[in-house]
Amino acid sequence: MPMTTLLPTSDDVGTELLSPPALSRTIRAMSLETWWPHLQQDSRDWLVAHNGEVLNQSVLQDIERVGGPIPPQAWWVGETTSEGLHLSDAAIDWVEEAANEELPEAPSGAS
Structure with a gap:
């Protein structure tokens, strides 16, 4: 089962689930x-x-x-x-x- 990370959404209501690879691509890729x-x-x-x-x-x-x-x-x-x-x-x-x-x-x- 892939590990997930909880991150606040842009409006700070609830959370959004992102797998670590998706998170790293979001942060590093231009x-x-x-x-x-x-x-x-x-x-x-x-x-x-x-x-x-x-x-x-x-x-x-x-x-x-x-x-x-x-x-x-x-x-x-x-x-x-x-x-x-x-x-x-x-x-x-x-x-x-x-x-x-x-x-x-x-x-x-x-x-």
Whole structure:
């Protein structure tokens, strides 16, 4: 049986149950729109030039450097193949908008 942790809800009425792994992802993981400006310029340039391709190791390391471990459930995480990790379709669109200096936002309901 998985261990759970009781946490107060945002309105301090009742409690919310979170398993420890969910709690750690909530605290440590950042979303694309949060970590993007903190990436090295070379990583942002690569993501724009290679948008939709498998993320290379140096870009993945830079994302983890600024955003923490990559959460598999994040809106920007796409399919993982034998070649590696891809951005989601929504993230590919986001990167394109950022490249065009359109001030993109995360999709509604994104985490």
